[in-house]
Amino acid sequence: MSGPLARRLRVFRRNKLAVVGITILGLLILFCFVGPLVYHTEQTLTSLANSKLGPGVDGHPLGTDDLGYDLLGRLMLGGQTSLIIGLAAGLLATLIGTLWGTVAGYAGGWVDAVMMRIVDAGIAIPALFLLVVAAAIATPSVPMLILVIGFVSWLVPARLMRAESIALRSRAYVESMKVMGGGSVRAIGKHIIPNAIGTVIVNVTFQIADAVLLVAYVSFLGLGIPPPAANWGGMLSDGLTYAHDGAWWLILPPGLLIVMTVCAFNFIGDGLRDAFDVRFEGR
Amino acid sequence: MRLGFAQAIRKGTNHEGDLCAYCCTGRTAWGCGVARFLFWRVVQAVVVIFVVTVVVFFLLHQIPGGPARGILGIQATEDQIQAFEHEQGFDQPVPIQYLHYLGRLLQGDLGESFQLNQSVADLIGQRLPKTLVLTVLSTLVALLVAIPLGVWQAVRRNRPTDYLLSALTLLIYSTPVFLVGFVFIIVFAINAAWFPVEAPQADTLGGIFADSQALVLPVLTGAGVVLAVFSRYLRSSVVDNLDEDYVRTARAKGASETRIVTRHVLKNSLTSLVAMLGYYLPVLFSGALVTEKLFNYPGMGLLFWNAAQTSDFPILLGVVLVISLATVTGSLLADVAQALIDPRTRRVKA
Numbered sequence: 001m002s003g004p005l006a007r008r009l010r011v012f013r014r015n016k017l018a019v020v021g022i023t024i025l026g027l028l029i030l031f032c033f034v035g036p037l038v039y040h041t042e043q044t045l046t047s048l049a050n051s052k053l054g055p056g057v058d059g060h061p062l063g064t065d066d067l068g069y070d071l072l073g074r075l076m077l078g079g080q081t082s083l084i085i086g087l088a089a090g091l092l093a094t095l096i097g098t099l100w101g102t103v104a105g106y107a108g109g110w111v112d113a114v115m116m117r118i119v120d121a122g123i124a125i126p127a128l129f130l131l132v133v134a135a136a137i138a139t140p141s142v143p144m145l146i147l148v149i150g151f152v153s154w155l156v157p158a159r160l161m162r163a164e165s166i167a168l169r170s171r172a173y174v175e176s177m178k179v180m181g182g183g184s185v186r187a188i189g190k191h192i193i194p195n196a197i198g199t200v201i202v203n204v205t206f207q208i209a210d211a212v213l214l215v216a217y218v219s220f221l222g223l224g225i226p227p228p229a230a231n232w233g234g235m236l237s238d239g240l241t242y243a244h245d246g247a248w249w250l251i252l253p254p255g256l257l258i259v260m261t262v263c264a265f266n267f268i269g270d271g272l273r274d275a276f277d278v279r280f281e282g283r
Numbered sequence: 284m285r286l287g288f289a290q291a292i293r294k295g296t297n298h299e300g301d302l303c304a305y306c307c308t309g310r311t312a313w314g315c316g317v318a319r320f321l322f323w324r325v326v327q328a329v330v331v332i333f334v335v336t337v338v339v340f341f342l343l344h345q346i347p348g349g350p351a352r353g354i355l356g357i358q359a360t361e362d363q364i365q366a367f368e369h370e371q372g373f374d375q376p377v378p379i380q381y382l383h384y385l386g387r388l389l390q391g392d393l394g395e396s397f398q399l400n401q402s403v404a405d406l407i408g409q410r411l412p413k414t415l416v417l418t419v420l421s422t423l424v425a426l427l428v429a430i431p432l433g434v435w436q437a438v439r440r441n442r443p444t445d446y447l448l449s450a451l452t453l454l455i456y457s458t459p460v461f462l463v464g465f466v467f468i469i470v471f472a473i474n475a476a477w478f479p480v481e482a483p484q485a486d487t488l489g490g491i492f493a494d495s496q497a498l499v500l501p502v503l504t505g506a507g508v509v510l511a512v513f514s515r516y517l518r519s520s521v522v523d524n525l526d527e528d529y530v531r532t533a534r535a536k537g538a539s540e541t542r543i544v545t546r547h548v549l550k551n552s553l554t555s556l557v558a559m560l561g562y563y564l565p566v567l568f569s570g571a572l573v574t575e576k577l578f579n580y581p582g583m584g585l586l587f588w589n590a591a592q593t594s595d596f597p598i599l600l601g602v603v604l605v606i607s608l609a610t611v612t613g614s615l616l617a618d619v620a621q622a623l624i625d626p627r628t629r630r631v632k633a
Contacts, residue, residue, distance in 0.1 A: 117330045117331055117334055118334055120327070120331040120334075120611075121331045121332075121334035121335045121338060123562070123610075124331060124565065124607040124610040124611045124614075125335060125338060125565070125603060125606070125610075126565035126566070126568050126569045126572075126606055126607075127565070128572060128573075129568070129569065129572065129587065129602065129603050130603065132572075132587070132588075132591045132599070133342060133591075133596075133599050133600070133603060136591045136594050136596070137342075137345055213457075213459060216459045217459065217460075217461070217573060220459065220461045220573065220576070221573070221588060221591065222591075222592065223591065233459070236459065236462065237461065240461070240465050243465070243469070244469075244473070251462070251465070255458070255459070255462050258457070258458075258459060259457045262457035263453060263454065263457045266453055266456075266457065
């Protein structure tokens with residue numbers, strides 16, 4: 001095989017950490033989405049008589065939480081929420097940021113100045129604080145968290161894509177297409193975004209990692225999705241309340257899964273960055 | 284959360300023909316002198332502050348029950364609300380209302396807290412210094428560790444120790460801050476009993492410093508937020524700088540590797556780190572929010588968190604506004620400092 005795609009795949013595969021990242025991610029997805037089909041547990045009705053059982057007690061491999069839910073089953077259920085929010089919010093943020101940044105960079109002049117000052121203002125307002133305000137206005141749900149996280153984290157991709165767009169808009173192939181009568185939409189959709197796709201793809205992975213962390217922080221601040229729904233961040237912060245009493249099994253597994261997910265996406269992102277030869281962000 | 288774009292700014296558009304994005308005058312960036320740069324950078328900051336106030340004003344109108352309900356409280360009657368809306372001009376067109384809001388802001392009026400029977404400006408005035416103590420100390424600790432770490436990794440790049448430290452910093456980055464802080468509490472406060480579980484509770488700054496032992500764990504936790512980012516940034520910045528022509532020249536002139544790093548490279552890398560610090564203020568404040576909640580530290584973050592529990596919107600929006608203003612000011616100062624130190628940054632702006 002040859003061609004750019006095959007070459008990128010080769011570079012990506014040569015990065016051992018990236019392969020590790022993909023493997024971890026694959027296993028996590030299997031665990032969360034296929035696991036419940038194999039391992040059936042009650043995750044809606046509480047069972048206070050079985051509250052905070054240790055690992056291995058009464059057929060609960062990882063024990064139970066304060067409400068008596070089986071922890072292993074809950075980790076699968078919570079992982080679905082965490083991964084769905086992370087993926088969807090990361091994709092949404094990148095989509096908004098890509099369009100915004102590309103248009104701003106392509107248009108230039110005052111349009112660019114106005115659009116980028118809006119980005120600057122967004123960056124000045126800390127995302128976590130905005131999320132808390134949003135959660136105080138409306139009760140959090142999965143779609144709401146996706147929307148809000150997406151809308152607070154599109155700013156970095158917007159900046160990156162603006163720089164790409166400025167660099168690409170004066171390339172000969174874009175110029176000649178314009179001479180032949182091609183419009184701005186065609187220039188952006190057919191030439192600028194496809195040529196900057198590396199930046200977009202690499203950024204998505206980092207956005208997803210950050211979204212997973214943001215969900216955890218919101219849950220810690222007590223503004224996560226209310227039960228019986230679960231997510232790793234919520235399980236972790238709920239577990240903190242009981243870990244003082246020695247219930248370490250309530251925080252170790254969800255904490256580990258969050259760290260693994262974020263690391264996996266960062267590994268994949270680093271691998272993709274090498275594959276696409278994208279130079280950005282000091283990481 | 285991650286704003287590693289300072290690097291992108293340096294890398295992205297480093298061509299002579301680029302326009303100076305600050306002045307929109309169409310002249311190339313090389314044509315912009317210091318004074319012009321400073322002027323347009325300040326104008327930019329003012330525009331950004333304006334946009335921030337519009338966003339907060341918009342949020343004020345999203346409060347359940349509207350701003351009148353927001354200011355008068357849950358128990359206000361319908362008549363009171365109408366009277367208030369007329370008095371405050373809330374029955375006027377939205378742009379006029381915005382001007383009134385802006386006028387109040389200029390007088391330092393951020394509204395009254397629903398629950399605490401105090402003006403939001405006073406509350407923030409009491410709490411902000413404590414949060415600043417926490418963030419400044421955390422940042423200093425993070426820099427103290429991150430700078431030697433990043434430089435050492437860059438000098439010994441692509442060796443086992445570098446990989447190990449990179450993995451370690453990524454691990455710290457990937458761990459939620461509250462989990463790091465919680466482990467600190469379990470290990471150092473409960474098991475070892477070296478430090479108290481709770482942060483200093485004193486009302487005054489002097490009282491907080493007097494209880495310095497209780498400050499250790501919150502500061503370390505806060506440092507964990509940015510330590511990983513700073514050291515990774517510095518590592519790649521030093522690595523990039525080591526490839527530059529001036530380093531080759533210095534080597535050719537016989538400068539030792541130590542001298543090259545300490546006298547040449549570090550100067551450039553630290554300058555860009557300073558600029559990045561300004562842009563990382565939102566992350567630092569977010570870290571303070573989490574740390575203050577975990578350790579019950581009576582700063583602005585805890586004020587904000589308590590307000591979120593009681594839906595005290597004037598406090599929530601007041602804090603958002605103050606933090607945003609602090610960020611805009613901080614990044615302005617950082618950019619200006621960088622521009623004055625390093626003339627190359629004046630011509631590039633993504």
